[in-house]
Amino acid sequence: MPRMTMIEAIRDAMDVSMGRDDNVVVFGEDVGYFGGVFRCTAGLQQKYGTSRCFDAPISELGIVGTAIGMAAYGLRPCVEVQFADYVYPAYDQIVSEAARIRYRSAGQFTCPIVIRMPTGGGIFGGQTHSQSPEALFTHVSGLKVVVPSNPQDAKGLLISAIEDPDPVIFLEPKRLYNGPFDGHHDRPVTPWSKHELGDVAADHVTVPLGKAVTRREGSAVTILAYGTMVHVALAAAEDTGIDAEVIDLRTLVPLDLDAIVASVKKTGRCVVVHEATMTSGFGAELVSLVQEHCFYHLEAPVARVAGWDTPYPHAQEWDYFPGPARVGEALRVVMEA
Amino acid sequence: MPRMTMIEAIRDAMDVSMGRDDNVVVFGEDVGYFGGVFRCTAGLQQKYGTSRCFDAPISELGIVGTAIGMAAYGLRPCVEVQFADYVYPAYDQIVSEAARIRYRSAGQFTCPIVIRMPTGGGIFGGQTHSQSPEALFTHVSGLKVVVPSNPQDAKGLLISAIEDPDPVIFLEPKRLYNGPFDGHHDRPVTPWSKHELGDVAADHVTVPLGKAVTRREGSAVTILAYGTMVHVALAAAEDTGIDAEVIDLRTLVPLDLDAIVASVKKTGRCVVVHEATMTSGFGAELVSLVQEHCFYHLEAPVARVAGWDTPYPHAQEWDYFPGPARVGEALRVVMEA
Amino acid sequence: MVETRKGGLFVPEPEVRPGGQPDFSNVKIPRAGTVERPPVDVDPRDIRDMAYSIIRVLNRDGEAVGPWAGTLSDDELLEGLKHMMTLRAFDARMQTAQRQGKTSFYMQHMGEEAVSCAFRRAMEPGDMNFPTYRQAGLLIAGGYPMVDMMNQIYSNEADPLKGRQLPIMYSSKEHGFFSISGNLGTQFVQAVGWAMASAIKSDDRIAAGWIGDGSTAESDFHAALVFASTYRAPVVLNIVNNQWAISTFQGIARGGSGTFAARGLGFGLPSLRVDGNDYLAVHAVGKWAVERARMGLGATLVEYVTYRVGAHSTSDDPSAYRPKTESDNWPLGDPVIRLKNHLITRGAWSEERHKQSEAEVMDSVIVAQKEAEKHGTLHAGGRPSARDMFEGVYAEMPPHLRRQRQQAGV
Amino acid sequence: MVETRKGGLFVPEPEVRPGGQPDFSNVKIPRAGTVERPPVDVDPRDIRDMAYSIIRVLNRDGEAVGPWAGTLSDDELLEGLKHMMTLRAFDARMQTAQRQGKTSFYMQHMGEEAVSCAFRRAMEPGDMNFPTYRQAGLLIAGGYPMVDMMNQIYSNEADPLKGRQLPIMYSSKEHGFFSISGNLGTQFVQAVGWAMASAIKSDDRIAAGWIGDGSTAESDFHAALVFASTYRAPVVLNIVNNQWAISTFQGIARGGSGTFAARGLGFGLPSLRVDGNDYLAVHAVGKWAVERARMGLGATLVEYVTYRVGAHSTSDDPSAYRPKTESDNWPLGDPVIRLKNHLITRGAWSEERHKQSEAEVMDSVIVAQKEAEKHGTLHAGGRPSARDMFEGVYAEMPPHLRRQRQQAGV
C-alpha cells in the first residue's frame, strides 16, 4: 500500500472516482489549472480535461448552486469550498435546496453532490481560516456530514461520499493534511508517511458512511471525537495515563449511535471533544444522546471540551485550541467525579 | 394597560423606539408602504417618513449587509426578514460580519442591529414558511438570540434588543401573533385580548435579555421551552395533570442558566421542548447544560421533544408539530423513569 | 443632468397609490413589429439597445407584424389559446377551492398566461425548466395532467409529492419541470448548472431559468449571470417582470436601471425585452433564445414585460397598495383577448367559438377537479400518510429517522 | 458573429500559461488624455461607453494630458510619490518579516500602490472606506502610524486589535478605515449601508467600497449595486482589477462581459474605467466620483485597471500559473516609476532626489519596525493576553463566557 498524505489521499479519491464514472466532475476556486490552494485537485484537469475539472468564479453560491443543477441533470459534482469559513454564501443553496430536493420532489430529482472544505485551526489562520462549522450542517435534515481523521479514511470516505445518492458535506481538518497533529504544537510534527493510517489502498476502496471506529480501546472513559481531535484525544489518553477508549466518529450524520452507546455503557464515563465553539456545537448533540441512552450507566456527568465561544483568534491560537492539556483535564475531572 | 396582539406589541416596540431615538430605522421586504406581510410595521412609514421606514429589494443579504453598514455609521437598524426560512441568503453577513465586527475591530466598530423574523409552523406554510432556525444562530459567538412567547414580552424584549449594543436575532413565533396557541389545533383559538399577557404597558418598557421566567410553578419536573412551545408545555402539564414547572427561556443567548439549574435541582427531572428539528437543535445544548450542572440531582434522563428530523411537511403539519400529546408522553416517560 | 438630492434617503415610489389615478404613461411601448430580429449568432455587443426596447408582434388591430411574426401556424395558435384559457379557468377554480378551505394556499397567473404557455412551445422534450411558482402554464401547455396538479394542491392521497409541499410547488421531471422551491431566486443558478452539465456531456438539451422582477435582487440572479456568461451555458434566463413583488413595485428592485434586461449587458449576454402579453412575441423570442442555446452560442437573458392582474397569492390583498383599477389601464392588454382577436382577424376563430370553448375548457377543469377531490382535499378525505413524512429525506432512511418514525408510531 | 461550440464545456483560459510568452495585446489601452471628462451631474445613460475605455492622464513621455489632468499640485504629487514609496518599502520589510517567522502571513501591493494612495487623497476626513486587504495605501496616505500597522501584523502586545485578527486585517475608525473582513465581498454592500445612513441623516459624508476583480462574482457585489442604485447612496464603488484572483485570471469572473465596469450599466450607474497605475488618473476619477456622491447624485462604479505584480500572499507562488515575466510586460507600467518620471518632467524631482528619498523612506520604515518589535512579534516578546480572547465578543461579557474564561484560568 502506498503511503499518502491526506491531501494525496483526497486527490486519489477524486481521481479514482473520475476514472470510474464520467459523471463525476470537480470544480471550485483555483481548483482547475492550479489544482487548489491546498493542492487537493492537482493534476486532475490535465488528466480529465477542462470539462471535468475547472476553475470557478469566486462565488460559493454559484459553485454549489450550479452543482445542484448538474446533479439534477445526472452528474455527480464534487466541489471545493476553499475554506469552510467561506461556505456561508452558499448556505442557502445547501440548506434550502440541496438538502430538500429529494424530499420535496418525492424523489423525482436528487442531489448527489459532495461539498469538500478544509476546516479547523492550528495554522494561525485567524477567524476566517480556522472555523469548524459542522453543527451548522448536522442540524439540517437531508444532509450527511463526514469528517475524516487520516488519509486512509479520507480516501475511503470521500469515495463513499461521491457515490452516495444524497448531498454530503465533507469536512477536511486542514491541520491533518500533512501529518497527524495531536495538539502538541510545540513538538515536531510527524508526517503521514510515518503513520500506519497513511497506508492507503490503491484504486477503488470505500469506508462506509455512518460507521465509527475505535482508535484506542480503553475501559475507564469514552472519548468521542472526530477529525483533528481524534489525535488530540489519543495524546490526552497517553499524557494522562487514563485508560480512555477513543472513538473516531468519522460520520456525524448518520451517526453510529450503537458504537457510542456500547462504549459508554462499558466505561460509564464520557468526554466529548470538538474544535468548534462549545455552545450549540455538535458536542451538545452527542452529550444529549449519551445521557439519553446511557443514563443509568453514567458515573459522572458527560464533559465537553471545545473551542471557546469566541471567534477564532490569531495570536491566541493555542489558548483557543482545545489541546491535550484541556482534554486531559476533563478526563481527570470525569474520572474523579 | 391596553390589550395588544403580538403583532401590535411588536409594532408598538418599534414605534416607541423610533420615537425616542432618531437613529432607529426599520426596513425590509414589503415593510414600508404596506407595513409588512404580517402588518408588524404598519403605520411606521406614515409616522416617521420614508427615510426611517422603507421597502427593500428582495435581497436578505442586502438588507442585513446595509444594516451592518448603517450600524457602523451609528444607526440602530431593526430589519425584518419576511420569514425565518428566508434568512439564509443573509447568513454570511450575519455570521461572518455582524457577529464579529466588535471583536475583530477591538470595539472600534460595533453592530447594534436587530433582525426580526417570523418562525415556526402551525399555519400550513410547508417547508418554506415554518422553520425555526434558532440553533443556527445560537452556535455563532457574538449574536444574541431572543424568542418571545407573548405580547408583553415581545414588546419589552424587542425594545431591549433595539437598545442592545450588539446584534440580536429576534425570532417571532408566527403562530402566536394573534393568540396563545397551545398546540390543540382542533380547539378554538383564544385571542390575546382574552389573555393576561396581552396586557402591554404603553410607552417605554423593557424586559431584560438573558432572564428566563417561570410560567408555571411545579415540583415534579421542569419543562424548558420558548416561543410557541411555552404554551404547548403549559397545555401538556394541564392535560397530564403532572405538576410540571414551565420555564420560558425568552433569551437563548445569553441563557439564564441559573434559573434552569435552580428549577431542575428542585424537580430532579427535565423535559426540553422545541419545534425545530431535533438533531443539533438548541435542545441539545439545554440537555448538555442540565446534565452537566444537575447530574447528581437528575432522577431520569433529560428528554427532548422536538420537530422530527425532516423538512417541515405541508399536509402532515400536525404529525410533525410537537404538540401537547407528544410533550405529555415525554412527561409521563420522565416521571416513570 | 441628474437631480441632486439633500435631506434624507431617496426611496423610489410608484407613480400612483390607492386613491390615485392609474398612470402608465412612463411605460414606453414601441409599436408592434418595429424591433429588428438579429440572427441568433449576432454579437451581443451589437444588440445592446434591444435591452431597452420591447419586441412586439401583435398590433392593436390584432395583426401579427414585423420580423418576429410567423413562427406559429393557426392550429398551434389555437392550441396556445386553449392552454391560456385552461390556465385561467384552472386558476379560477383553484382560487375558489382555497376560499372553500379545500387547500391552504394558491397563486394565480391572471394576465401572465402568455409567458409560460408560449415559452413552453419553444422548448423540446428533454429540455428542463427551473420555474417559479407562477409558471404553471409550462405544465398545462406541456400536457401534464391537471388532475395531478390538483392532487398536489389538495395534498391528498394521490398527491405526487406526498403532501410534503406547499400547494402549487409542483415537480415533474418527465415534463421538464424542476421541483419548485419556495425560496426566491435559488433555481435561477441551478438552471445554469443543469445547462453546464448538458454542455459537459456534449448533449444538446437546454435549460430555462425563471425569476420574477423582484427576485432579480437576490444573489442567485447574479451568480446565474456570472456562471452563464463565463461558461457560455446553454440556458435561457427568463425574467418575468409583472410590475409587482407582493406590495413592492418593480422600481425598488430595478433601482436606477432602465430595465431588468439591461442587467445582462454587463455580462455580455444578449438581453431582450418582449411584450409578455403577446403570445406570438413570447414564442418568437423564446424560440430565438432556445435556438442560440441549443447551437452552443450561450445564454440569453429575456425580460417579459407583463402585469400581475390578480393578488400576489391568496394571502394578499393588492387594494392596500395599488389602485384597484390599475390592471385595467395596463397598456399591453390581456394576453387571452389579444390572441383571441388575432385568431379572429386571421379568420381562424370567432367570438362564438370562443364562448363555446370557454365553457368546454371550464368543463374539463371541473371534471379534473371532481376526479382529484375523490382522492381528498387538504382537510377531508384521503390524505398522505404520516409515514410519508419520514420517507425520502435520504435515499435510505438512516437509523435516527427510523427511531423517530417508530416513536411517532407510524 | 459568435462561435458555436459543441463538445464539452467552454472554460475561459488566459492567453498564456507558464512557459509561454506573456502577451497583453488583447488589452486595449487608449492613449492618455483621450477620454472625455463629463460634468458630475451627467446622465449616466450618456456615458455608457466610458465603461469600455480607460481614463489615463500620464502619457509615455511622463506628461499629464487631457481633461482629467491638473487636479494636484507639485507638493501634493510629491507627497503622493512618497506614500507609494513608503507602501512599497513597508511591503518589502513586512514580506521579509513574515519569511523570518515574525508573523504568520502577509499580503503586498506591488504594482497597485497608486490605487489606494491616490484615492485616499480624493476623500475628506469623516468619509469611510470599506477596504479589502490590498488597500493599505489608504492608511499610509491617510497618515495612520506605520508602527500601529506593524503591531497589528505582529499580533504583539501593542496590537490595536489585541491579536485577534490575521495580519494586515487593520481597522481604524479614526482614519476612515473599516475593519477588514477576511471574507471577500461582504464589505462592498456594507459601504452602501453606511452611505445610506449618511443620507438618512442628511449628512454629507460619503463612503467608498472596495472589491477585487475576482470577488465581483460574490453575491455582495450584486446586493451593493442593487441597493446603491435604488437608494442613490452616496458611495463610490471601487473594483480593483489586478488581473488575478490567486491563480485565477480575471476572465473567469468577468465571463463574457467586456469589462468589470460594464457591470454597473445594468444598474444605471455611471461606470468608469481608469488606469490604476496612473496616480493622477486615479486621483482625478476618484475626485469626480466622490464629488458626485457628496452632491447627492448617487453612486459611481469605478474599475481600476492594474496588475498584481507580486504573489497573492505569502502563501502563494504565482510561477505555478503565470509566466514569471508577465508583470514586466504589463502595458500600464509601474505606478511609482510613472509618477517619478512625471515629476521629473515637471521639473519638481530628479533621479538623485528619488534615490535619496528611497533611502529615507526605507529608514522611516525600519525605525517603525524597530519600535514595533520592541512590543514583540508573533512568536516572541510581548503578546496580547489570553484574557483578550474572551473580551469584546459582546459589549458586556455574558455569563457563559465568564465561566469559560474562568475555566481557562485567565
Ligand SMILES: Cc1ncc(C[n+]2csc(CCOP(=O)(O)OP(=O)(O)O)c2C)c(N)n1
Ligand atoms: C428568499 C425569499 N425571500 C422572500 C420571500 C417571500 N416572497 C415570496 S414571493 C415574493 C415576491 C416576489 O416577487 P417577484 O419576484 O416579482 O415575483 P412575482 O410574485 O411577481 O411573480 C416574496 C418577497 C421568499 N419566498 N423567498
Ligand SMILES: Cc1ncc(C[n+]2csc(CCOP(=O)(O)OP(=O)(O)O)c2C)c(N)n1
Ligand atoms: C468568501 C471568500 N471566498 C474565498 C476566499 C479565498 N480567497 C482569498 S483572496 C481570493 C482571491 C481574491 O481575488 P480578487 O478579488 O481579484 O482580489 P485580489 O487578491 O486580486 O486583490 C480568494 C479566492 C475568501 N477570502 N473569501
Ligand SMILES: [Mg+2]
Ligand atoms: Mg413580480
Ligand SMILES: [Mg+2]
Ligand atoms: Mg484580483
